[in-house]
Amino acid sequence: MAAELARHCILDACQANEIKLLLHPAGEQLHMPTTEAQIKQALEQYFAKSITLSITLQQASVQNAAIETPSQKAEREGNECQQRAEQEIYNDPFVKMLQEQFSAQIIKGSIKPITTEEKE
Numbered sequence: 001m002a003a004e005l006a007r008h009c010i011l012d013a014c015q016a017n018e019i020k021l022l023l024h025p026a027g028e029q030l031h032m033p034t035t036e037a038q039i040k041q042a043l044e045q046y047f048a049k050s051i052t053l054s055i056t057l058q059q060a061s062v063q064n065a066a067i068e069t070p071s072q073k074a075e076r077e078g079n080e081c082q083q084r085a086e087q088e089i090y091n092d093p094f095v096k097m098l099q100e101q102f103s104a105q106i107i108k109g110s111i112k113p114i115t116t117e118e119k120e
Helices: 004-008 025-030 032-047 070-089 093-102
Strands: 011-015 017-023 052-059
Touching: 004 025, 004 032, 004 070, 004 093, 017 032, 025 070, 032 052, 070 093
Parallel strands: 017 052
Antiparallel strands: 011 017
16 A cells, blocks of 8 residues: 555655655545555665655645656556557558458457567
8 A cells, every 4th residue: 555655646855864755636545644654664774764754745736737646657658558559459451351341340448458468
């Protein structure tokens, strides 16, 4: 759960022993004292020093609106991958031939992109 909370955050400031994260509103329900403590512990282990961590809810602002959280990036990339997969099927000559000669239809929602793991 801590990793999921972290994926909904962006770095606001990092100075000496203080780290400030901004939490996207979509991850607000994940913000609990225990998950924040787990992130703090992981950061202290990574940096090998004691830190102060603050996670605050991101307010709509022009400065941070264009910054993607890791969660938003993963969702955007997944959508782009899905769109590419669908375009490849719709533009495939063999699929077009099947549609023309046999009145084949592509079932909406049936196209799934092949992930890197599935290719190997």
